[in-house]
Amino acid sequence: MIITTKLKDGTRFLSLSILSLSGWAGMLNPVQALSVSQCTFTNITPGTIVKSSTGLKALEASTGFFGGSNDGITGSVDLDCNRPNALVSIGLPTLNSAPATFNPTISQALVQDINNPTATGTSITNGGGPFNHAPWAGQPTAPFRIGKGPQTLRIGMIVGDNSIGSPPGGFYSYSTVLTVVPN
Amino acid sequence: MNFRLIALASCVALGSIALDGKAQAQSVDVPFSGTVINTCTFGAVTSGTLTLVPGFQAVSSTAAGGSQGSATVTCSGPVATITVATPVLSGAAVPAFAPNAFQSAVKLGPLTRTAISGATPFTSAPWAVPNSAPLPLFAGVNVLAVDMLVGTNTAGTLPGGTYNYKVVLTASPN
Numbered sequence: 001m002i003i004t005t006k007l008k009d010g011t012r013f014l015s016l017s018i019l020s021l022s023g024w025a026g027m028l029n030p031v032q033a034l035s036v037s038q039c040t041f042t043n044i045t046p047g048t049i050v051k052s053s054t055g056l057k058a059l060e061a062s063t064g065f066f067g068g069s070n071d072g073i074t075g076s077v078d079l080d081c082n083r084p085n086a087l088v089s090i091g092l093p094t095l096n097s098a099p100a101t102f103n104p105t106i107s108q109a110l111v112q113d114i115n116n117p118t119a120t121g122t123s124i125t126n127g128g129g130p131f132n133h134a135p136w137a138g139q140p141t142a143p144f145r146i147g148k149g150p151q152t153l154r155i156g157m158i159v160g161d162n163s164i165g166s167p168p169g170g171f172y173s174y175s176t177v178l179t180v181v182p183n
Numbered sequence: 184m185n186f187r188l189i190a191l192a193s194c195v196a197l198g199s200i201a202l203d204g205k206a207q208a209q210s211v212d213v214p215f216s217g218t219v220i221n222t223c224t225f226g227a228v229t230s231g232t233l234t235l236v237p238g239f240q241a242v243s244s245t246a247a248g249g250s251q252g253s254a255t256v257t258c259s260g261p262v263a264t265i266t267v268a269t270p271v272l273s274g275a276a277v278p279a280f281a282p283n284a285f286q287s288a289v290k291l292g293p294l295t296r297t298a299i300s301g302a303t304p305f306t307s308a309p310w311a312v313p314n315s316a317p318l319p320l321f322a323g324v325n326v327l328a329v330d331m332l333v334g335t336n337t338a339g340t341l342p343g344g345t346y347n348y349k350v351v352l353t354a355s356p357n
Contacts, residue, residue, distance in 0.1 A: 041211040049217035061215055075213040093215070101260070101322070155213045166259035168322065169221030169356070176215065181208045 037182035039081035047075030047155065049172060054133050058104070058160025059167055065110065065156055066117055067134035075155040075176075076114075081148055083183045088113070089143035091177040092123045093157045099170035105161040108136055109176040114152045119144040131158055146180070153178065221260035223320065223354035229253040231329060233346050241284065241305070241334020242346050252329040256320060256354050263356045264317035265289060269298045270331045274347030282333045286310050287350040290328040291318055303336040320354065327352065 049059040050072040061072035079088070090111040108130055113119040122139035124130045130137055136158055146153075157176055160167060231252030233242040244251055256265065269285040284301035288309040295309050296318040304310060309330055331350050334341070 038207070039209050041209060044211060044213060047213065047215040049215045051219050051222075059217060059219065061217075072217065075215060077211055077213055096214075096216075099260075157215050165257070166222045166224070167219050169219050169260040171216070171218050173214070173216040175212045177210055177212055179208055179210045 037083045039180045039182045043078040045076045048073040057165035060158035062156045065135035080150045084148040085145045085183040087143040087181040093174040096173035098172045099168040101168045104159040107159040110156045112154045221356040223258040223356045226255035240339040243332035244330045257324045261322045263320040265354045267298045268351040269300045270348040273349040277344035279342045287331040
């Protein structure tokens with residue numbers, strides 16, 4: 001667009017020439033053009049939440065997490081980054097549907113690198129929680145770094161509260177958003 | 184001249200695009216779902232006391248000096264119900280005691296449900312209006328009162344001894 005303007009202006013012509021050289025340099029350097037960081041999610045496996053076996057008024061999917069009560073079925077997703085140290089984080093469980101009488105005070109999601117189980121991240125509702133039992137207690141909330149190449153992430157979630165009881169009967173549906181920021 | 188510059192500028196633009204590959208965050212939704220079946224859980228149980236039904240060969244929690252038993256049941260949802268069974272022995276039988284009336288009642292607020300067996304049952308309250316239909320429970324804590332009677336609906340004297348019976352309550356969640 002710039003070049004369609006006053007071309008008799010010597011200063012502007014010089015400036016345009018410098019830009020064009022840098023542009024050519026970019027075009028002639030394919031390595032630099034291909035080195036964009038990127039990550040790709042594939043193979044999303046939904047999870048199944050069930051009433052917590054701890055007796056708490058909560059539903060959870062925690063099978064496979066270390067020290068967990070192994071309830072329900074955790075979800076999973078494959079992640080492939082072309083550079084190491086991408087940052088993985090997880091959002092709070094988002095309600096799709098639940099019985100009207102279910103009023104959870106705590107919701108929490110948890111993600112873990114299966115190849116490096118100590119790499120975990122969690123999200124917890126403000127003002128409540130976390131749950132006191134494994135694997136929900138004491139988890140770091142900060143994003144964690146993941147290695148280069150194919151990885152598998154385990155995802156769990158829990159909603160409810162820390163009191164004894166049972167969630168009301170009915171169908172429950174939630175989703176958790178997993179985010180990766182390439183390095 | 185203009186065409187040359189346009190071509191040159193196009194290269195500038197393309198070069199800039201090729202170099203402008205910023206890393207973008209990627210997000211994915213992982214769904215979870217499940218179905219919870221309503222449950223009912225019995226809590227504290229308080230024993231009742233049986234005393235002689237005056238003038239009859241029978242003992243009852245409703246007779247003077249007797250007391251109701253009680254139980255709490257907590258349900259995770261409405262539409263659960265509870266039923267009561269007739270009394271059964273929970274200890275050694277008292278020799279020479281041969282009852283032919285077995286009656287129990289469970290109460291929740293103003294509602295009463297009964298279980299009665301035997302040829303000549305007692306018809307005093309709370310068995311005056313028999314109703315064996317399941318009793319609806321509320322979501323949350325339900326405090327149930329339980330009465331029972333066992334004996335023979337004829338005049339006479341009970342043999343001495345300790346009478347131990349129990350009444351089974353069954354909660355059925357939706």
